[in-house]
Amino acid sequence: MTASNPAALQGYRGALLRFDAGGRPIHESDGLLVVRPPSPGQRCASIADVGDYATLRTRYPQLAVTHWPGKLIAPGFIDLHIHYPQTDIIGAPADGLLPWLENYTFPAERAFADFAHAQSVAQFFLDELLRQGVTTALVFSTSHPQSVDALFSAALARGLRLVTGKVLQDRHSPDGVRDATAQSLRDTQALIERWHNKARLGYAITPRFAPTSSPQQLEGAGALAARFPDTWIQSHVAENHDEVRWVQQLYPAARSYLDVYVRAGLVRERAIYAHCIHLDDEDRAEMRVRQAAAAVSPTSNLFLGSGFFDFAAAERTGMPWGLASDVGGGTSFSPFHTMLAAYYVGREGHTKQGLSLQPSQLWWHHTGAAARALGLEGVVGNLQVGAEADFVVLDPQATPLLARRTARAQSLEELLFALIVLGDDRVIAHTQIATPRTDAPD
Known part of the structure; x- marks a missing residue:
């Protein structure tokens, strides 16, 4: 896709975790999440694009990007x-x-x-x-x-x-x-x-x-x-x-x-x-x-x-x-x-x-x-185009033990399991809410 107003978009770079319709994980080790601010008639910011960083960067050469190296961007x-x-x-x-x-x-x-x-x-x-x-x-x-x-x-x-x-x-x-x-x-x-x-x-x-x-x-x-x-x-x-x-x-x-x-x-x-x-x-x-x-x-x-x-x-x-x-x-x-x-x-x-x-x-x-x-598939819970832009940024190095363990992870499942077993609130480096419009209709 291409953006009609790329200057209005915001990019977030890091490893990405999202899911297909069957709940199977999709992982980009270097990914890009492109967020569109709310427009008239919309209640909040939404995801405009998502995928591999090298591929998407060519579509959005002027995109302002926040980079979280070593972090994992995942659905809220x-x-x-x-x-x-x-x-x-x-x-x-x-x-x-x-x-x-x-x-x-x-x-x-x-x-x-x-x-x-x-x-x-x-x-x-x-x-x-x-x-x-x-x-x-x-x-x-x-x-x-x-x-x-x-x-x-x-x-x-x-x-x-x-x-x-x-x-x-x-x-x-x-x-x-x-x-x-x-x-x-x-x-x-x-x-x-x-x-x-x-x-x-x-x-x-x-x-x-x-x-x-x-x-x-x-x-x-x-x-x-x-x-x-x-x-x-x-x-x-x-x-x-x-x-x-x-x-x-x-x-x-x-x-x-x-x-x-x-x-x-x-x-x-x-x-x-x-x-x-x-x-x-x-x-x-x-x-x-x-x-x-x-x-x-x-x-x-x-x-x-x-x-x-x-x-x-x-x-x-x-x-x-x-x-x-x-x-x-x-x-x-x-x-x-x-x-x-x-x-x-x-x-x-x-x-x-x-x-x-x-x-x-x-x-x-x-x-x-x-x-x-909840009947909200496609609205929240996944990083997919059109969804509301709620996401979290996770730090696999949040504690010394977690950092030591995740550095040795050989697969996505092993990385996620280490986060589940050893993780707590310290893993949450950032929580992003899809900022609503102040003039959004009720």
Whole structure:
């Protein structure tokens, strides 16, 4: 391609990691990423060209280029499931999921009735995401509408692509976080109308999980999902054995935990369900057919003793999935820690030999596959022409041990695995957000 106004473009030179449509890695040891600034009608900067530096440089002889020698330019990470109100309870000890909710989560979330508190946590939370190289996130707020306003306002100021929503929980919840059925649905609609598709923001209809929503609230959420079909849906399913048994008692007519959401009209494209550990193949096939996806949260599942996600069953049934930190049940904001925990689970989980997830496969499920799960393929999660220009610059020499190990890497997979095993926030040399236009339409 050629540029109509090459002076308006910006180039970024370094090693490049991107993926083809099948999730296979494409690596240029010396590559060039060409970024076009936003034009009228566009919300943010986009990728104009990408490929081998020597080839592309001849197309753009006057291009201003920022050079990162020895660094790897890669898609920004996508976190498919994370709770911003739980930032301050990360690492809190508990006997399991339900005691953890009772003793830590609900007390922490009560404080988000105060907008100033929510705003303070939102600022720290988003700064931490960016520090870890996460450029898109699907986020739980709390049952308080002001918690949603605080997070969206902070994300808008930073130009982030972020999806969140008010938690729906009208029963089996303590005072201070429990909402009222009809008001919760009115609040949800008002928030959708205020924030959905404003700049790079999106709204997620957010029942906490089936035990804390009455059938009436779930049905109302399903009606809103039908009325606003381009919104997202997020919730939890089949995380913990005690939780699964509780759902069976509360919803005896449902075939399974997932079926509770199916009956409510909440399993469709752009629906993301966290955990999905204790599903059967019928559930997994249902998610595939309905184009819903699992947010796999391995550090959280290990920390709370919830179980192992069955990667082999997901592959066998074609159930879509992507990776997620699930902070604060998850133990780190770092995508490297999440990918390493997923590798452990794949090795030690459900097959006798263990399922070895390839490093590039883990990376794909934290970027391009996660974007596909969100219905944002071609928008974020990959370095491809037309995509929004969110990317990270990684330093394989960020620590002495990492530098020693990556210098001996004999292949891309070996390099990526060294980054996964030994990497943390120090690897993130730079996080680039596709700067939005100040006059972009809402």
